[in-house]
Amino acid sequence: MAVTRSTEGTSSLSAAAAEISKRELVRYILRTQASERAMARAERVLPLGVASSFQFYEPHPLVMQSASGSRMRDLDEHEYVDFTLGYGALFTGHSHPTLCRLVTEQLARGTLFVSPCEDNTLVAEMLVERFGLPQWRFTNSGTEATMDAIRVARGVTGRPRIVKVEGGYHGHHDSVLVSTKPSAEDAGPATQPVPVPATEGLSPSVLAETIVIPFNDLTALERVLAPRDVACFIVEPVMENIGICLPDPGYLEGVRELTRRFGTLLLFDEVKTGITAGWSGAAGHFGIAPDLIALGKSIGGGLPLAAFGGSSECMDAVVTGRVLHVGTYNGNPLCMAAARAVLGEICTREETTRVIECNRRFAADCHAALVVRGMPAHVAQFGAKGCVTWSVSPVRNFRDYIATDFDLAFAQWIWGVNRGVLLPPGLDEQWLMSVAHTDDDLAFALDVFTRFLDTVVDPSRIDDDDD
Numbered sequence: 001m002a003v004t005r006s007t008e009g010t011s012s013l014s015a016a017a018a019e020i021s022k023r024e025l026v027r028y029i030l031r032t033q034a035s036e037r038a039m040a041r042a043e044r045v046l047p048l049g050v051a052s053s054f055q056f057y058e059p060h061p062l063v064m065q066s067a068s069g070s071r072m073r074d075l076d077e078h079e080y081v082d083f084t085l086g087y088g089a090l091f092t093g094h095s096h097p098t099l100c101r102l103v104t105e106q107l108a109r110g111t112l113f114v115s116p117c118e119d120n121t122l123v124a125e126m127l128v129e130r131f132g133l134p135q136w137r138f139t140n141s142g143t144e145a146t147m148d149a150i151r152v153a154r155g156v157t158g159r160p161r162i163v164k165v166e167g168g169y170h171g172h173h174d175s176v177l178v179s180t181k182p183s184a185e186d187a188g189p190a191t192q193p194v195p196v197p198a199t200e201g202l203s204p205s206v207l208a209e210t211i212v213i214p215f216n217d218l219t220a221l222e223r224v225l226a227p228r229d230v231a232c233f234i235v236e237p238v239m240e241n242i243g244i245c246l247p248d249p250g251y252l253e254g255v256r257e258l259t260r261r262f263g264t265l266l267l268f269d270e271v272k273t274g275i276t277a278g279w280s281g282a283a284g285h286f287g288i289a290p291d292l293i294a295l296g297k298s299i300g301g302g303l304p305l306a307a308f309g310g311s312s313e314c315m316d317a318v319v320t321g322r323v324l325h326v327g328t329y330n331g332n333p334l335c336m337a338a339a340r341a342v343l344g345e346i347c348t349r350e351e352t353t354r355v356i357e358c359n360r361r362f363a364a365d366c367h368a369a370l371v372v373r374g375m376p377a378h379v380a381q382f383g384a385k386g387c388v389t390w391s392v393s394p395v396r397n398f399r400d401y402i403a404t405d406f407d408l409a410f411a412q413w414i415w416g417v418n419r420g421v422l423l424p425p426g427l428d429e430q431w432l433m434s435v436a437h438t439d440d441d442l443a444f445a446l447d448v449f450t451r452f453l454d455t456v457v458d459p460s461r462i463d464d465d466d467d
């Protein structure tokens, strides 16, 4: 959905964006006083006042009190049409009635057995049917799912190294906290990126064992796999932590062929794509069969559930005990009840298709609004997700992403928040459309977006009473 337009005038638009952001930040502070007070209290006992550093943003995050369907309400009693949806975890929307019913029924029957329950099998069978891989294990977060899948890959191949993509985020375990968002100064040459730690506290061995390559670059992949010491290539089939970055035609097929040729296992991280990409995930959408898949977020409908699945060869390592996979809360009956609701009753094949079709139309409407105003931006859309990317050309990798206009992206975000449309605060995220979003929600969001675009074109239009 790229807009073909020269970049002439971009800097004047960025200046307009900076002006809008300045005024909107003042407005934000004035309308979110209860959030500010709550954060001041929280900061005394929680680093940054939050439970995950991703939840913090300047000047202070919105503090929420409740959510239902497509809406969230903050402490200042502002209601938002929520497109953040738990960073893409709530394809069902908030507190879907069916999910609430099944989880409530389970609450009365026990929350933790630490013994098998029949729902473990039922949910695993649903994942087999959707994703094609024959065996699954449950975890509590996407982080654990990618961590355990990588351990399986190392155990099965006996190889120490892994390959990941620059700009890819796969959770907060050490092996993958490399080059998630490196600064341009540290990142090295575009075709041969330098592995950059994403945090202090990593062992130096991590940097030696995690190789970083650009997305959409088969030559780089072949180069790093050729020594035959790589256990797995972990990759999102569609990168969803730099907006939405689609694979070039033939890229995933090339990845599959190269990984097979060099005896490296292919691990699709579908924590974000998963069932929001289509009934059988991105793997099914593109018709590629990886050796391992990590899932999370949307399969749990807001409860902490994730999973990894693997080929028989991979999962035999768990069966024989060569690779240990354990966890007190794994497969707990409460999360299983939620997954039964999500996979079995709410996000059916038909409903998934309906929501994705609806998202396609919404993305096309947003794109048309950009085109009509000659904006140097485009809409990227995949499955039930979408984002406005402030560049003329589509983003093919991390280096393209960091060249997009973050002034415009921030102005668009804060403009929306002040008018009741909540997009993810991390500008690298994307919107998610849920089964709960209504035509009215979408018309409202489109109106707020087009008013933003009109104000970028003519900043004198800013109206303080506009709410």
Ligand SMILES: Cc1ncc(COP(=O)(O)O)c(C=O)c1O
Binding pocket: 087, 140, 141, 142, 143, 144, 146, 169, 170, 171, 172, 236, 240, 241, 269, 270, 271, 272, 296, 297, 306
């Ligand atoms: C692609 C991807 N993989 C893994 C994870 C880690 O999931 P979690 O935050 O549940 O640990 C994330 C989280 O955003 C993600 O985006």
